[in-house]
Amino acid sequence: MSPSLFSPEGLAGVIFLILIGVTLTGAVIATCTKRLIRSVTGLAICFVGVAGLYYFLNSPFVAMMELLIYVGAVCVTIAFAIMLAEPNEARVARKISPLSGSLATICGGAMAYALGYAAVNGQWMAPAIKINDGSVKEMGMSLLTTYSMVFEVVSIVLLLAIIGALVLAKAGRDKQC
Protein backbone atom coordinates (compact mmCIF):
# COMPACT_ATOMS: atom_id res chain seq x y z
CA MET A 1 0.00 0.00 0.00
CA SER A 2 1.26 3.44 -0.83
CA PRO A 3 -0.12 6.54 0.89
CA SER A 4 -1.56 9.27 -1.32
CA LEU A 5 0.74 12.12 -2.24
CA PHE A 6 -1.13 14.76 -0.25
CA SER A 7 -1.56 12.85 3.00
CA PRO A 8 1.00 13.64 5.75
CA GLU A 9 2.81 10.33 5.14
CA GLY A 10 2.97 10.99 1.42
CA LEU A 11 4.40 14.48 1.90
CA ALA A 12 6.90 13.15 4.44
CA GLY A 13 7.99 10.59 1.86
CA VAL A 14 8.44 13.29 -0.77
CA ILE A 15 10.53 15.36 1.66
CA PHE A 16 12.63 12.31 2.48
CA LEU A 17 13.27 11.69 -1.21
CA ILE A 18 14.18 15.35 -1.76
CA LEU A 19 16.67 15.20 1.12
CA ILE A 20 18.25 12.05 -0.27
CA GLY A 21 18.42 13.73 -3.66
CA VAL A 22 20.17 16.77 -2.16
CA THR A 23 22.68 14.56 -0.35
CA LEU A 24 23.47 12.50 -3.44
CA THR A 25 23.69 15.57 -5.69
CA GLY A 26 26.11 17.19 -3.28
CA ALA A 27 28.22 14.05 -3.13
CA VAL A 28 28.36 13.75 -6.91
CA ILE A 29 29.31 17.41 -7.29
CA ALA A 30 31.99 17.02 -4.62
CA THR A 31 33.64 14.10 -6.40
CA CYS A 32 33.17 14.99 -10.06
CA THR A 33 34.20 18.61 -10.45
CA LYS A 34 37.71 19.65 -11.44
CA ARG A 35 37.80 22.82 -9.35
CA LEU A 36 38.53 22.27 -5.68
CA ILE A 37 36.33 25.10 -4.49
CA ARG A 38 33.34 23.62 -6.28
CA SER A 39 34.02 20.32 -4.56
CA VAL A 40 33.83 22.12 -1.23
CA THR A 41 30.50 23.62 -2.25
CA GLY A 42 29.27 20.16 -3.20
CA LEU A 43 30.43 18.88 0.16
CA ALA A 44 28.47 21.66 1.89
CA ILE A 45 25.33 20.76 -0.08
CA CYS A 46 25.84 17.12 0.89
CA PHE A 47 26.13 18.06 4.58
CA VAL A 48 22.97 20.15 4.39
CA GLY A 49 21.16 17.14 2.95
CA VAL A 50 22.48 14.90 5.72
CA ALA A 51 21.43 17.46 8.33
CA GLY A 52 17.96 17.44 6.80
CA LEU A 53 17.88 13.65 7.06
CA TYR A 54 18.81 13.79 10.75
CA TYR A 55 16.08 16.35 11.33
CA PHE A 56 13.63 14.18 9.44
CA LEU A 57 14.58 11.24 11.65
CA ASN A 58 13.75 13.20 14.82
CA SER A 59 17.30 14.03 15.91
CA PRO A 60 17.27 17.83 15.70
CA PHE A 61 20.35 18.20 17.89
CA VAL A 62 22.53 16.12 15.58
CA ALA A 63 21.09 18.00 12.59
CA MET A 64 22.03 21.35 14.10
CA MET A 65 25.50 20.10 14.98
CA GLU A 66 25.93 18.83 11.43
CA LEU A 67 25.20 22.34 10.15
CA LEU A 68 27.23 24.16 12.80
CA ILE A 69 30.32 21.97 12.65
CA TYR A 70 30.45 20.57 9.13
CA VAL A 71 29.01 23.40 7.04
CA GLY A 72 29.97 26.28 9.29
CA ALA A 73 33.40 25.12 10.37
CA VAL A 74 34.81 22.24 8.32
CA CYS A 75 33.78 23.55 4.89
CA VAL A 76 34.90 27.07 5.73
CA THR A 77 38.25 25.74 6.95
CA ILE A 78 38.76 23.71 3.77
CA ALA A 79 37.81 26.73 1.64
CA PHE A 80 40.31 28.82 3.59
CA ALA A 81 43.04 26.28 3.06
CA ILE A 82 42.35 26.22 -0.68
CA MET A 83 42.37 29.99 -0.95
CA LEU A 84 45.59 30.36 0.99
CA ALA A 85 47.30 27.60 -0.99
CA GLU A 86 46.23 28.18 -4.58
CA PRO A 87 43.48 30.69 -5.27
CA ASN A 88 43.73 30.27 -9.04
CA GLU A 89 44.75 26.67 -9.24
CA ALA A 90 46.86 25.84 -12.24
CA ARG A 91 45.27 22.95 -14.03
CA VAL A 92 48.02 20.41 -13.62
CA ALA A 93 47.36 17.23 -15.50
CA ARG A 94 48.00 14.57 -12.90
CA LYS A 95 49.23 11.21 -14.02
CA ILE A 96 46.55 8.62 -13.56
CA SER A 97 47.63 5.05 -13.36
CA PRO A 98 45.65 2.73 -15.68
CA LEU A 99 44.92 0.47 -12.72
CA SER A 100 43.20 3.15 -10.64
CA GLY A 101 39.89 3.09 -12.51
CA SER A 102 39.32 -0.62 -12.14
CA LEU A 103 40.61 -0.65 -8.54
CA ALA A 104 38.23 2.14 -7.63
CA THR A 105 35.34 0.27 -9.20
CA ILE A 106 36.21 -2.92 -7.29
CA CYS A 107 36.58 -1.07 -3.95
CA GLY A 108 33.40 0.91 -4.46
CA GLY A 109 31.46 -2.18 -5.45
CA ALA A 110 32.74 -4.10 -2.44
CA MET A 111 31.80 -1.30 -0.08
CA ALA A 112 28.34 -0.91 -1.61
CA TYR A 113 27.81 -4.69 -1.32
CA ALA A 114 28.97 -4.74 2.32
CA LEU A 115 26.80 -1.81 3.33
CA GLY A 116 23.80 -3.19 1.50
CA TYR A 117 24.32 -6.62 3.08
CA ALA A 118 24.58 -5.09 6.55
CA ALA A 119 21.49 -2.96 5.98
CA VAL A 120 19.35 -5.83 4.73
CA ASN A 121 20.50 -8.55 7.13
CA GLY A 122 21.42 -6.55 10.23
CA GLN A 123 19.35 -6.47 13.40
CA TRP A 124 17.66 -3.07 13.55
CA MET A 125 16.76 -1.58 16.88
CA ALA A 126 13.02 -1.35 17.44
CA PRO A 127 11.98 2.28 16.81
CA ALA A 128 9.90 2.50 20.00
CA ILE A 129 12.99 2.37 22.24
CA LYS A 130 14.71 5.30 20.60
CA ILE A 131 11.73 7.56 20.08
CA ASN A 132 12.67 10.54 22.26
CA ASP A 133 16.40 10.13 22.31
CA GLY A 134 17.21 12.96 19.92
CA SER A 135 16.05 15.87 22.05
CA VAL A 136 18.62 18.28 23.44
CA LYS A 137 17.62 17.64 27.03
CA GLU A 138 17.95 13.84 26.81
CA MET A 139 21.25 14.26 25.02
CA GLY A 140 22.64 16.52 27.74
CA MET A 141 21.43 14.22 30.51
CA SER A 142 23.06 11.14 29.06
CA LEU A 143 26.28 13.01 28.20
CA LEU A 144 26.70 14.04 31.82
CA THR A 145 25.60 10.77 33.42
CA THR A 146 25.93 7.58 31.38
CA TYR A 147 28.58 8.81 28.96
CA SER A 148 30.45 11.27 31.19
CA MET A 149 33.73 9.38 30.69
CA VAL A 150 33.49 9.77 26.91
CA PHE A 151 32.58 13.42 27.37
CA GLU A 152 35.68 14.05 29.49
CA VAL A 153 37.98 12.19 27.10
CA VAL A 154 36.65 14.21 24.17
CA SER A 155 37.25 17.46 26.03
CA ILE A 156 40.84 16.40 26.79
CA VAL A 157 41.38 15.67 23.10
CA LEU A 158 40.01 19.10 22.21
CA LEU A 159 42.20 20.77 24.83
CA LEU A 160 45.26 19.02 23.38
CA ALA A 161 44.24 20.18 19.90
CA ILE A 162 43.98 23.79 21.11
CA ILE A 163 47.37 23.64 22.81
CA GLY A 164 48.89 22.06 19.71
CA ALA A 165 47.46 24.83 17.53
CA LEU A 166 48.88 27.44 19.91
CA VAL A 167 52.34 25.85 19.81
CA LEU A 168 52.28 25.65 16.01
CA ALA A 169 51.12 29.25 15.69
CA LYS A 170 53.77 30.45 18.13
CA ALA A 171 56.58 28.74 16.22
CA GLY A 172 55.77 30.35 12.89
CA ARG A 173 55.51 33.92 14.06
CA ASP A 174 58.00 36.70 14.66
CA LYS A 175 58.02 38.99 17.64
CA GLN A 176 56.39 42.16 16.33
CA CYS A 177 52.71 41.41 16.49
Added chain:
Amino acid sequence: MDELIRILSYFVGIAAFLGLNLAYLGWVERKGAGHIQRRNGPKEVGPYGLLQPLADGLKLMSKQLIVPDNADRILYMAAPVLCMVASVILFVAIPWGENLVPREFDFGLLMIFSVASAAGLSILMGGWASGNKYSLIAGTRAVSQSVAYEVPMLITAITIVMISGSMNLNEIVRQQAGGFWHWNFLAFNKSIFMPISFLVFFTCSMAETNRAPFDLGEAESELVAGYITEYGGMGFGLFMMAEYANLMIGCSLTTILFLGGWQCPFGIFPGPHWFLIKMYFLIWCFVWIRWTYPRTTLWGLLNLSWKYLIPFSLVNLLVTALFIKVF
Protein backbone atom coordinates in the same frame (compact mmCIF):
# COMPACT_ATOMS: atom_id res chain seq x y z
CA MET B 1 -5.53 22.07 7.54
CA ASP B 2 -5.21 24.59 10.37
CA GLU B 3 -1.51 23.91 10.43
CA LEU B 4 -1.29 24.59 6.71
CA ILE B 5 -3.08 27.94 7.07
CA ARG B 6 -0.83 28.83 10.01
CA ILE B 7 2.30 28.05 8.03
CA LEU B 8 1.07 29.99 5.00
CA SER B 9 0.09 33.05 7.02
CA TYR B 10 3.44 33.12 8.84
CA PHE B 11 5.18 32.68 5.51
CA VAL B 12 3.37 35.64 3.97
CA GLY B 13 3.66 37.68 7.15
CA ILE B 14 7.39 37.19 7.53
CA ALA B 15 8.00 37.83 3.85
CA ALA B 16 6.03 41.08 3.98
CA PHE B 17 7.59 42.24 7.24
CA LEU B 18 11.05 41.37 6.00
CA GLY B 19 10.56 43.09 2.64
CA LEU B 20 9.32 46.26 4.29
CA ASN B 21 12.13 46.30 6.82
CA LEU B 22 14.95 45.49 4.43
CA ALA B 23 13.81 48.33 2.17
CA TYR B 24 13.29 50.89 4.91
CA LEU B 25 16.30 50.06 7.07
CA GLY B 26 18.36 51.23 4.10
CA TRP B 27 16.41 54.47 4.16
CA VAL B 28 16.88 54.81 7.93
CA GLU B 29 20.59 54.23 7.56
CA ARG B 30 20.99 56.81 4.79
CA LYS B 31 18.86 59.34 6.60
CA GLY B 32 20.77 58.75 9.84
CA ALA B 33 24.11 58.96 8.09
CA GLY B 34 23.00 62.17 6.44
CA HIS B 35 21.98 63.85 9.65
CA ILE B 36 25.07 62.70 11.51
CA GLN B 37 27.20 64.20 8.75
CA ARG B 38 25.09 67.40 8.64
CA ARG B 39 23.47 66.57 5.33
CA ASN B 40 19.83 65.91 4.53
CA GLY B 41 20.06 62.33 3.31
CA PRO B 42 17.58 61.20 0.65
CA LYS B 43 14.82 63.79 0.26
CA GLU B 44 13.85 64.09 -3.38
CA VAL B 45 11.69 61.00 -3.98
CA GLY B 46 8.45 61.37 -2.07
CA PRO B 47 8.00 63.21 1.25
CA TYR B 48 11.20 62.96 3.36
CA GLY B 49 12.55 60.67 0.63
CA LEU B 50 10.22 57.92 1.78
CA LEU B 51 9.82 56.47 -1.72
CA GLN B 52 13.60 56.21 -2.17
CA PRO B 53 13.72 52.44 -1.35
CA LEU B 54 11.15 51.75 -4.09
CA ALA B 55 13.19 53.74 -6.58
CA ASP B 56 16.36 51.91 -5.49
CA GLY B 57 14.64 48.56 -5.86
CA LEU B 58 13.38 49.36 -9.35
CA LYS B 59 16.83 50.53 -10.37
CA LEU B 60 18.54 47.40 -9.03
CA MET B 61 16.02 45.06 -10.65
CA SER B 62 16.18 46.72 -14.06
CA LYS B 63 19.96 46.50 -14.24
CA GLN B 64 21.63 43.95 -16.47
CA LEU B 65 23.29 41.06 -14.65
CA ILE B 66 26.91 41.18 -15.74
CA VAL B 67 29.12 38.20 -14.98
CA PRO B 68 32.80 39.13 -15.05
CA ASP B 69 35.11 37.22 -17.38
CA ASN B 70 37.21 35.71 -14.61
CA ALA B 71 34.28 34.67 -12.50
CA ASP B 72 33.19 31.14 -11.75
CA ARG B 73 29.75 31.53 -13.25
CA ILE B 74 27.67 29.11 -11.15
CA LEU B 75 29.16 30.03 -7.79
CA TYR B 76 29.06 33.72 -8.69
CA MET B 77 25.32 33.54 -9.29
CA ALA B 78 24.62 31.23 -6.34
CA ALA B 79 26.51 33.08 -3.59
CA PRO B 80 24.15 36.05 -3.02
CA VAL B 81 21.10 33.78 -3.10
CA LEU B 82 22.64 31.43 -0.52
CA CYS B 83 23.59 34.37 1.67
CA MET B 84 20.00 35.61 1.60
CA VAL B 85 18.45 32.15 2.16
CA ALA B 86 20.52 31.51 5.28
CA SER B 87 19.45 34.86 6.71
CA VAL B 88 15.77 34.41 5.95
CA ILE B 89 15.53 30.90 7.43
CA LEU B 90 16.56 32.33 10.80
CA PHE B 91 13.31 34.28 11.09
CA VAL B 92 11.48 30.98 11.62
CA ALA B 93 12.79 30.76 15.17
CA ILE B 94 12.39 34.36 16.38
CA PRO B 95 9.60 34.73 18.98
CA TRP B 96 7.99 38.13 18.31
CA GLY B 97 5.44 37.69 21.07
CA GLU B 98 4.21 35.19 23.64
CA ASN B 99 2.21 33.30 21.01
CA LEU B 100 3.54 35.00 17.90
CA VAL B 101 6.32 32.64 16.92
CA PRO B 102 6.44 30.79 13.59
CA ARG B 103 7.88 27.68 15.17
CA GLU B 104 8.82 27.16 18.78
CA PHE B 105 11.98 25.08 18.73
CA ASP B 106 13.33 23.48 21.86
CA PHE B 107 16.77 24.29 20.51
CA GLY B 108 16.01 27.73 19.03
CA LEU B 109 19.26 29.34 20.11
CA LEU B 110 21.30 26.49 18.69
CA MET B 111 19.32 26.63 15.45
CA ILE B 112 20.05 30.33 15.00
CA PHE B 113 23.77 29.88 15.56
CA SER B 114 24.09 26.83 13.32
CA VAL B 115 22.20 28.29 10.36
CA ALA B 116 23.95 31.64 10.73
CA SER B 117 27.33 29.91 10.56
CA ALA B 118 26.48 28.73 7.04
CA ALA B 119 26.30 32.35 5.83
CA GLY B 120 30.08 32.66 6.16
CA LEU B 121 30.55 30.06 3.48
CA SER B 122 28.44 32.02 1.01
CA ILE B 123 30.48 35.18 1.60
CA LEU B 124 33.65 33.18 1.03
CA MET B 125 32.17 31.71 -2.17
CA GLY B 126 31.07 35.10 -3.40
CA GLY B 127 34.52 36.52 -2.77
CA TRP B 128 36.27 33.66 -4.50
CA ALA B 129 33.92 33.30 -7.46
CA SER B 130 34.22 36.96 -8.45
CA GLY B 131 37.70 36.23 -9.76
CA ASN B 132 39.02 39.46 -8.31
CA LYS B 133 41.85 39.78 -5.79
CA TYR B 134 40.11 42.47 -3.78
CA SER B 135 37.03 40.30 -3.43
CA LEU B 136 39.12 37.30 -2.44
CA ILE B 137 40.99 39.20 0.27
CA ALA B 138 37.75 40.70 1.51
CA GLY B 139 36.06 37.31 1.62
CA THR B 140 38.83 35.76 3.73
CA ARG B 141 38.87 38.81 5.99
CA ALA B 142 35.12 38.78 6.51
CA VAL B 143 35.11 35.10 7.36
CA SER B 144 38.15 35.14 9.65
CA GLN B 145 36.45 37.98 11.48
CA SER B 146 33.15 36.20 11.85
CA VAL B 147 34.90 32.99 12.97
CA ALA B 148 36.84 34.97 15.58
CA TYR B 149 33.75 36.68 16.95
CA GLU B 150 31.58 33.58 16.89
CA VAL B 151 33.58 32.19 19.83
CA PRO B 152 32.88 34.91 22.45
CA MET B 153 29.32 35.22 21.14
CA LEU B 154 28.67 31.51 21.65
CA ILE B 155 30.28 31.50 25.10
CA THR B 156 28.16 34.47 26.16
CA ALA B 157 25.07 32.73 24.82
CA ILE B 158 26.02 29.64 26.82
CA THR B 159 26.00 31.66 30.05
CA ILE B 160 22.45 32.70 29.23
CA VAL B 161 21.54 29.07 28.57
CA MET B 162 23.03 28.15 31.95
CA ILE B 163 20.98 30.84 33.67
CA SER B 164 17.72 29.89 31.99
CA GLY B 165 18.32 26.16 31.78
CA SER B 166 16.82 26.11 28.31
CA MET B 167 17.67 26.81 24.68
CA ASN B 168 14.05 27.55 23.89
CA LEU B 169 13.94 31.25 23.03
CA ASN B 170 10.35 31.58 24.29
CA GLU B 171 11.33 30.03 27.61
CA ILE B 172 14.33 32.38 27.94
CA VAL B 173 12.03 35.38 27.47
CA ARG B 174 9.34 33.98 29.79
CA GLN B 175 11.87 33.78 32.61
CA GLN B 176 12.59 37.50 32.33
CA ALA B 177 9.00 38.48 33.13
CA GLY B 178 8.07 41.31 35.47
CA GLY B 179 9.94 44.57 35.00
CA PHE B 180 13.32 45.57 33.63
CA TRP B 181 15.23 44.61 36.79
CA HIS B 182 14.46 40.99 35.94
CA TRP B 183 15.99 41.21 32.49
CA ASN B 184 19.15 39.24 31.96
CA PHE B 185 21.43 42.23 31.45
CA LEU B 186 20.71 43.30 35.03
CA ALA B 187 20.65 39.80 36.52
CA PHE B 188 23.28 40.55 39.17
CA ASN B 189 22.12 37.59 41.23
CA LYS B 190 23.22 35.29 38.35
CA SER B 191 26.58 36.88 37.66
CA ILE B 192 27.98 40.27 38.57
CA PHE B 193 29.35 40.72 35.06
CA MET B 194 26.00 40.57 33.27
CA PRO B 195 25.92 44.19 31.95
CA ILE B 196 29.43 43.79 30.52
CA SER B 197 28.42 40.46 29.09
CA PHE B 198 25.56 42.24 27.33
CA LEU B 199 28.02 44.69 25.81
CA VAL B 200 30.25 41.81 24.69
CA PHE B 201 27.32 40.16 22.97
CA PHE B 202 26.31 43.44 21.34
CA THR B 203 29.85 44.05 20.08
CA CYS B 204 30.07 40.51 18.74
CA SER B 205 26.81 40.81 16.87
CA MET B 206 28.11 44.04 15.35
CA ALA B 207 31.23 42.23 14.19
CA GLU B 208 29.29 39.19 13.00
CA THR B 209 27.14 41.32 10.71
CA ASN B 210 30.28 42.98 9.27
CA ARG B 211 29.17 46.46 10.23
CA ALA B 212 31.42 49.46 10.78
CA PRO B 213 33.56 49.92 12.85
CA PHE B 214 34.20 46.24 12.05
CA ASP B 215 33.42 46.32 8.33
CA LEU B 216 36.84 45.12 7.20
CA GLY B 217 35.17 42.80 4.72
CA GLU B 218 34.01 45.71 2.61
CA ALA B 219 36.45 48.40 3.64
CA GLU B 220 35.76 50.75 0.75
CA SER B 221 38.96 52.75 1.05
CA GLU B 222 41.18 49.65 0.82
CA LEU B 223 39.24 46.98 -1.02
CA VAL B 224 36.90 48.94 -3.38
CA ALA B 225 33.72 47.36 -1.98
CA GLY B 226 35.00 44.09 -0.56
CA TYR B 227 33.36 40.86 -1.57
CA ILE B 228 30.56 42.72 -3.38
CA THR B 229 32.96 44.58 -5.68
CA GLU B 230 32.04 42.59 -8.76
CA TYR B 231 28.34 42.34 -8.06
CA GLY B 232 25.86 44.63 -9.76
CA GLY B 233 22.10 44.79 -9.97
CA MET B 234 20.19 42.36 -7.81
CA GLY B 235 23.28 40.35 -6.78
CA PHE B 236 24.45 43.46 -4.96
CA GLY B 237 20.89 44.04 -3.78
CA LEU B 238 20.68 40.56 -2.26
CA PHE B 239 23.97 40.96 -0.39
CA MET B 240 22.79 44.29 1.00
CA MET B 241 19.42 42.83 1.98
CA ALA B 242 21.14 39.88 3.65
CA GLU B 243 23.22 42.36 5.63
CA TYR B 244 20.11 44.10 6.90
CA ALA B 245 18.42 40.77 7.62
CA ASN B 246 21.45 39.74 9.68
CA LEU B 247 21.30 43.08 11.45
CA MET B 248 17.69 42.40 12.40
CA ILE B 249 18.58 38.90 13.58
CA GLY B 250 21.48 40.17 15.68
CA CYS B 251 19.32 42.83 17.33
CA SER B 252 16.42 40.42 17.89
CA LEU B 253 18.77 37.92 19.50
CA THR B 254 20.24 40.57 21.80
CA THR B 255 16.70 41.62 22.68
CA ILE B 256 15.64 38.07 23.45
CA LEU B 257 18.71 37.05 25.44
CA PHE B 258 19.36 40.23 27.41
CA LEU B 259 16.51 42.72 27.12
CA GLY B 260 13.55 40.52 27.90
CA GLY B 261 12.06 40.05 24.42
CA TRP B 262 8.41 40.98 24.42
CA GLN B 263 8.31 41.80 28.16
CA CYS B 264 7.36 45.31 29.21
CA PRO B 265 9.94 47.25 31.30
CA PHE B 266 7.30 47.87 33.99
CA GLY B 267 5.56 44.53 33.76
CA ILE B 268 2.11 45.79 32.78
CA PHE B 269 1.34 45.26 29.10
CA PRO B 270 3.76 42.84 27.41
CA GLY B 271 3.45 42.18 23.71
CA PRO B 272 5.16 42.22 20.33
CA HIS B 273 5.25 46.03 20.33
CA TRP B 274 7.87 45.96 23.10
CA PHE B 275 9.92 43.51 21.10
CA LEU B 276 9.82 45.80 18.07
CA ILE B 277 10.62 48.91 20.13
CA LYS B 278 13.70 47.26 21.64
CA MET B 279 14.80 45.77 18.33
CA TYR B 280 14.52 49.06 16.46
CA PHE B 281 16.29 50.90 19.25
CA LEU B 282 19.23 48.47 18.97
CA ILE B 283 19.21 48.79 15.18
CA TRP B 284 19.34 52.55 15.56
CA CYS B 285 22.34 52.11 17.91
CA PHE B 286 24.04 50.07 15.16
CA VAL B 287 23.47 52.86 12.64
CA TRP B 288 24.58 55.47 15.14
CA ILE B 289 27.81 53.60 15.93
CA ARG B 290 28.52 52.90 12.28
CA TRP B 291 28.52 56.57 11.34
CA THR B 292 30.26 57.78 14.50
CA TYR B 293 33.33 55.58 14.85
CA PRO B 294 36.19 55.08 12.37
CA ARG B 295 37.04 51.61 11.12
CA THR B 296 39.39 49.49 13.22
CA THR B 297 42.49 47.83 11.84
CA LEU B 298 42.52 44.10 11.13
CA TRP B 299 44.98 43.51 13.97
CA GLY B 300 42.96 45.63 16.35
CA LEU B 301 39.85 43.68 15.41
CA LEU B 302 41.35 40.23 15.91
CA ASN B 303 43.19 41.27 19.07
CA LEU B 304 39.99 42.64 20.56
CA SER B 305 38.33 39.30 20.07
CA TRP B 306 41.10 36.90 21.05
CA LYS B 307 42.78 38.93 23.80
CA TYR B 308 39.85 40.66 25.50
CA LEU B 309 36.42 39.32 24.58
CA ILE B 310 37.18 35.59 24.70
CA PRO B 311 39.06 35.64 28.05
CA PHE B 312 36.37 37.86 29.53
CA SER B 313 33.54 35.65 28.35
CA LEU B 314 35.32 32.57 29.72
CA VAL B 315 35.73 34.28 33.10
CA ASN B 316 32.07 35.23 32.99
CA LEU B 317 31.16 31.63 32.24
CA LEU B 318 33.06 30.46 35.34
CA VAL B 319 31.58 33.22 37.53
CA THR B 320 28.08 32.34 36.37
CA ALA B 321 28.66 28.68 37.12
CA LEU B 322 29.93 29.66 40.58
CA PHE B 323 26.92 31.89 41.27
CA ILE B 324 24.50 29.17 40.17
CA LYS B 325 26.28 26.67 42.43
CA VAL B 326 26.48 28.97 45.45
CA PHE B 327 23.10 30.73 45.40
